[in-house]
Amino acid sequence: MRIATLKTSYAGDEALFDTKLQRSLLALFGLVLAVFPFVAGPYWLFMACLVAINVASATGLNILTGYTGLVSLGQAAFMGVGAYTVAILELRVGTPFPVNLLAAGATTALVGAVVGLPSLRVKGLYLAIATIGASVILHFVFANWSLTGEARGLSMPPARLFGNDLDQPFELYWVIVPITAAMILGAANLFRTRIGRAFIAIRDRDISAEVLGIPLLRYKLTSFAISSFYAGVAGGLWAYFFRVVTPESFPLINSIFYLAAIIVGGMGTILGGILGAAFMTMVPEVLKLVVGWFSPYFPDALAALAPIRTIVFGALIVGFLIFEPQGLAEIWARVRRFFHLWPFKT
């Protein structure tokens, strides 16, 4: 049992990771991430990259929805903006890929801020529906603009770093995972600053926040911009990972996927975004495995895979909202509490 955590300095109290155990576990996790690509096969590396991209995007949505309380169903469309920016810069301009990723983030942040404009007049579900509208319009632009390759989309060359083509999951892993880690760290730190605290105040009660002297428009748009920046960078990574960007790559269902990921993971916690995105990305793969076991007995089991995934996806959203509204992060916190208090019970 942990007796107490005595803090003797302000720095200690404000620290992101406050116990020694937490820091050592984190170091261990970092080590595992570094060793992982050398021991895992190509399939697992592929999945790891995909999880990392989704984690980055879900963390961005968590900043907007979980911390600022503005529900958005446009995350996938924002990722599309990032992916197209990267693809266009790569094909037309040929700038190096770190620049492209930053440009993708910046462009998407700008688009996000514009989409966020209605957020001052409408909120809650109205805002969610306005973002659906924005993503329909963005989708239309992707599919009909000559610059974005219309319905055919764009195929792009692999990213280049120090003269090497990054076209294998093994190589991309070293780009995607560190960037995602940096973005998560940035998000965690954001909520120790004035801006992040202002977001939380707006979530809890926007009128009260305004009374306290937080300019709503500026902070709501900042939240949209930061969240879209995350989506843009994640979209850029996505573009480098798959190297084909089409209008169908970012349908509305993907926006629902990211919202579902932060609900399942736990809204308003950084850990929640990570756990949720990883969980929701892996569930379809686990289902594939399970259905694979049954295929010798039911010949058309594989045909049923897609609908089963859809059903499980919906059931996870509903189940978590009804039975575990705080999400996976809360389950994790409960496990931690159990060990902290052991042999006593909560």
Place this chain on the structure above:
Amino acid sequence: MTDWLFLAEVCLAGIGAGALYALTGVAFVLIYKATRVVNLAIGEILMLGGYAFLGFAAGWGLPAWAALPLAVLCGGLFGAVVERTLIRPMLGESPISVFMVTVGLGSMLVGAVELGWGADPLRLPEFVPNRPVFIGEAYLAPKVAYGFVAASLVIAAFVLAFRFSRSGVALRATAGDQGAAYSVGIDVPRVFSLAWTAACATAAGAGVLVGSIGGISPTMGVFGLSVLVVVIVGGLDSIMGALVGGLLVGLIEALAGAFLGGEYKLLATFGLLILILMLRPYGLFGTHEIERL
């Protein structure tokens, strides 16, 4: 020179489709008014109605006059079960959570239908007389015309029921003030259940009409997105708004589809949505809720 006859035909088709939007919009508003739940699964319930009709008419070989009420009944039963099992436990949770529950429900329905009938679009058996209908000189597809008539009748019945029936008054009282409704002896949970049952039954009926015009497929839920625009434009809690919004959206979609091309349909409706949200966030006829600390 503008072809006036063509314009008239497009407008008529738009109004015909708009009536179906209005009907589904009424179902949506019914749920929102009584329970404050934004039901994004309405498009999927529509789809369920279409498939239920297909199951009864083609699977069991029932005639259309028997299959249609059965499909509506199925929808109503489904609504009652959903309200009791999924929506009731979410009472008092944030509106966003309940909204996401309906999103999840929609996803489950799509999966279930795909599992049962496959992902390919299907045609409903013909049950509407197919003698062409002319209004003046303008031709109107018979299915659209009969759909319009049926939708108008149902909507009229709803409006009358709201005004005069006991349950309708109870529902309006619940919408006005839940606490007050409780204290005058209205069984509010029963009103909730009734609203879901009636709304889902209506949506299932609308699904049969929509399916008879355009066929049914698991992606039919997209219809729900247009309905969302309809109710936002009209105001989430206004039956009148659903009617006006439905006709407006139907008309705009038809005009955009005819003069700009099919891919502009969704763009036009969502453009309208953004415009309305910027100008009148609570819709044309919706109540402007005043927030107090």
